[in-house]
Amino acid sequence: MSRREELASEILGRLRAAGFALVGICEVRPIDRPEAFDAWIKAGHHGDMAYLAEHRRERCDPGVFVPGARSIVCVADRYADGRPDQHGPRGAPRGRIARYARGRDYHEVLRERLEPLAEELRDRHPGERFRVSVDTAPIAERDHAVRAGLGRIGKHTLLIGPPGHGSWLVLGEIVTTVDLAPTPATPSDPCGSCTRCIDACPTRAIEPWRVHAERCISYLTIEHHGAPAGWFRERADDWLFGCDACIEACPHAAHTLRSQRLPVHPAYAAATRDFDLAEVLRWDLESMERLGLSPVLRRPSLEAWHRNAILALGYADAGVAVTMLRAFAERPDISDGLRALAMEQAAWLAQRPGAGSGVGSAAG
Numbered sequence: 001m002s003r004r005e006e007l008a009s010e011i012l013g014r015l016r017a018a019g020f021a022l023v024g025i026c027e028v029r030p031i032d033r034p035e036a037f038d039a040w041i042k043a044g045h046h047g048d049m050a051y052l053a054e055h056r057r058e059r060c061d062p063g064v065f066v067p068g069a070r071s072i073v074c075v076a077d078r079y080a081d082g083r084p085d086q087h088g089p090r091g092a093p094r095g096r097i098a099r100y101a102r103g104r105d106y107h108e109v110l111r112e113r114l115e116p117l118a119e120e121l122r123d124r125h126p127g128e129r130f131r132v133s134v135d136t137a138p139i140a141e142r143d144h145a146v147r148a149g150l151g152r153i154g155k156h157t158l159l160i161g162p163p164g165h166g167s168w169l170v171l172g173e174i175v176t177t178v179d180l181a182p183t184p185a186t187p188s189d190p191c192g193s194c195t196r197c198i199d200a201c202p203t204r205a206i207e208p209w210r211v212h213a214e215r216c217i218s219y220l221t222i223e224h225h226g227a228p229a230g231w232f233r234e235r236a237d238d239w240l241f242g243c244d245a246c247i248e249a250c251p252h253a254a255h256t257l258r259s260q261r262l263p264v265h266p267a268y269a270a271a272t273r274d275f276d277l278a279e280v281l282r283w284d285l286e287s288m289e290r291l292g293l294s295p296v297l298r299r300p301s302l303e304a305w306h307r308n309a310i311l312a313l314g315y316a317d318a319g320v321a322v323t324m325l326r327a328f329a330e331r332p333d334i335s336d337g338l339r340a341l342a343m344e345q346a347a348w349l350a351q352r353p354g355a356g357s358g359v360g361s362a363a364g
């Protein structure tokens with residue numbers, strides 16, 4: 001066995017022992033189709049995420065991110081097994097949290113196992129670089145994960161792991177100047193003629209292998225800071241933070257005997273699956289602080305949580321939702337923008353076909 005194979009084998013063994021569901025190594029080279037990334041940015045599909053347009057050279061070539069880099073060690077944690085959510089009784093509207101954010105913050109969970117290994121490797125290989133990234137550096141992490149053999153990219157643009165894993169995966173990397181033997185990729189189309197994720201997307205955000213972030217609920221509930229576009233106010237789904245609809249629809253991510261047998265890392269055990277939307281509308285900074293939300297759930301501001309709750313009420317029983325929205329609009333401590341949004345949403349729900357006469361009486 002050559003030195004590069006020996007070291008690669010040792011590192012992969014250590015990472016498997018640390019509980020990563022998938023591990024692999026790829027060589028450092030520029031991404032295959034930088035022109036597709038450029039066109040996506042040029043068309044504005046990244047929305048407000050200006051950081052995606054910045055550091056373009058690093059994003060397209062990890063050798064720019066870490067000068068002299070030769071290998072990328074790729075890992076994935078599995079955070080769910082595809083079990084469908086149970087929906088509560090009608091009349092008590094709740095807003096769902098995307099599954100990756102229901103347990104501990106994945107940035108911390110991955111980093112606390114990658115950093116000690118990187119530190120040890122730095123000691124053993126003085127002069128070489130080992131740089132850890134967990135969604136924190138301009139790296140095209142899905143492209144590298146595919147090259148390292150962790151999976152394939154579906155039409156929803158997410159990584160689909162080996163059978164049973166689905167796309168319930170969060171990714172991390174160690175970029176290093178050390179030459180490590182790569183693991184084989186399995187490039188093939190996981191989708192064929194399937195269009196389930198495209199059909200299931202509540203906001204029609206997916207074209208094959210391209211997501212329009214500015215239409216994606218994950219982006220609009222987490223990254224987007226401003227007022228929602230008019231069409232987004234008329235959604236009828238219950239996602240409050242993020243969205244799993246395209247993964248849930250994918251046959252590769254289904255809850256099966258095989259998916260149940262594969263371990264889910266315990267750090268992602270769900271602490272918070274959803275929130276009572278009436279409670280969210282009552283939150284203030286103090287009560288939100290008392291909840292002890294994980295760092296990932298603290299990403300949206302209180303104003304954004306209120307906005308998301310107003311919009312998630314689009315799926316709820318109109319009578320109940322209109323009452324909640326009008327009560328929220330009475331709060332003296334909210335912005336004029338939120339007050340206007342709540343009243344617009346209430347007016348839309350009240351005239352929605354099938355809203356019934358209960359709206360007027362419930363709203364008083």
Ligand code: SF4
Pocket residue numbers: 156200201202203204205206211215216217218242243244245246247
């Ligand atoms: S996360 Fe939701 S809104 Fe975004 S592309 Fe997937 S299904 Fe569509």
Ligand code: SF4
Pocket residue numbers: 154155156190191192194195196197198249250251252
């Ligand atoms: S739902 Fe179908 S089209 Fe979408 S990623 Fe899965 S297999 Fe591909």
